[in-house]
Amino acid sequence: MNKLTERQKTILMLVVREYIDSGQPVGSKLLVKNYRMDISSATVRNEMRALTEMGYLRTTSGRIPTEDGYRYFVSQVMHQADLPNAIQRTISHQFTQAHSSIEQWMTLAASVLAHQTQIVSLITAPRNEQVIFKHVELISTQGRQVLMVLVFAGGDISQQVLTLAETIPQGRLSLVAERLNQSLKSLSEEAISALPSRTDLLEKDILLLIQQEMHQRGDGSAGEIYMDGMANILAEPSFADSDGGRRTLRFFDERSRLQDLLSSTIADSSIGGVQVLIGGDEGWEELRQCSMVLARYGVPGQAVGTLGVLGPMRMHYARTIPTVRFMADLLSGLITENLSGE
Template sequence: MELDDRKKKILLAIIKTYLETGEPVGSRTISKIEGLELSSATIRNEMADLVDMGYILQPHTSAGRIPSDKGYRFYVDQLMEEKEQQIEERERETDEMKGMLIEKADKMERLLKQVARSLSVNTNYAAMISAPQYHMNRLKFIQLSRMEEKRIVAVIVVEGNMIKNQIIDIDEPIDDETLLKLNMLLNTTLNGMAIEDINLSIITKMKQQAGDQAGIIAEVIDAVAESIKADEDLEIYTSGANNIFKYPELADNEKASEIITAFEEKKQLTNLVYETLSHSDEKGIQVYIGEESPVENMKDCSVVTATYELDEGIHGTIGIIGPKRMDYDKVLSTMKKLTTELDTMFKKN
């Protein structure tokens, strides 16, 4: 069977009505509301077809219909196409929502928290944001300083001005000259290098150049290298998890517990971020409906994600988690505006 024009119209009408009311919609409702001017009986026949084709579901025999995942998918794809075509309109809207953001964020962390908060407050869904991923990025600056006699602090700055610290305990004191030499060596060798490209052979080469294979210098170099390579946990900030209680279909104990767990053990969200980043070239915004979700605990939700760009090659992810009958229209707009705003904001800094 084919999804002809009339079926499409009816399907969209069903979904829109359901998004508004949250209740199964019957044939009479559609027959009245539409510009289609068809009787409820006709609608019923078409609806039966749509059920067969898997776009809508019948909770039980004598109830109305609700959209299936496939139905939502159809709706969202439709919506995305429309969005594409009204870019000029967006310009205007961007101004309207300026107030939505972000007073003055001195620190990245605070900014991210604010963004998450603003997202959840504006949409009434749960929101998350990941700190930008600088993993693929280049070293910019390394500095070792002696803090105490047998203790060095290493400061490592990465492109994008993110800073790592590491305190290194050494077995015997190190003199100023050696420290200076070591600083020079580290900087000349490593600056400008991608973290990924730092490997054992480079480290060995450094040790050789330092002329000391076994002593303190090797020790320090190893510690620095380890600290550089150390996989930082991907920082993720969340906001508005409590919003899920506003939607009865998510608010029962079991589902709520699953979602809350996912939010708390950021690990699952981390997967979501990686998944999003790996697809980020395709399109700005991605929508995962129900079973499509890459996060096991969110199979009953819809998840909308987008990437923002802090700087060449430094990406982060924002996401919204809500019920499947989410106001996709609003969420997509909000996401699009927000990412654009973030992008321009970062370009300025």
């Protein structure tokens, strides 16, 4: 891309901002009138023509931004604005009213993000970057069935119903759980694998199931996805009235691909760092008409997740970016408090 003059930078920023606000192609006369520019519309038109030749704008009864035009705009507004204090206080107050449970935080965060940005929110539950055992409970339910409840460092919980070869009294189940809790507490899967083999067959079987669950949770995939705001996307004509939009909507139903997207695109980002993907930056063809604003949250090395929004390229970046950043910082604080209170 050619280097822009200061005038071209100003005009490009105004075109993108005007198009985001109105959704209509932008003409030179409109810019001069709306922004009281001290140059003629002919000069603005010449500069817009140059920006088009450089790939920042395209012509359609006026000028609209290209993907590169949006990318330039985002690079300029990325750190310019904070979320207004009144909105920060409102959001923080909503979380003080919520119970201290990961699931409720995720559901509320998805709802708040969708409401504040008016597009679709996507949040993955925090997962341990290194899965660490904390506690196991074995509860006799009916006949040979036993409920195994696994708790990992960071508050992540797994529950599964086991069908044993024979009925085991609750007293023995509790004794096995107690022995495992004493020997496995605060250990990683690797450390557990290095322990001496068990002689008790039931204890050995339960230990194998624990290791399998820890291995599955440590495979680097994103956690459970919480979504909200689908109605916001359905109201967008660019999604409802095009093949590309319909492909994007179908993409939301493929949870495994969504998890892959969220885990791969944000994996190398720092906690609280915002990443903006425009027009399928990462090669996701279904998202060619979309932009995503994503951030990691949590505590490095302990429990991390991804949050963000997905919507049309014509989204309000100057409002969306600080909203995502604030929500990431807020959830990181909550996760930190939850870990310190263990």
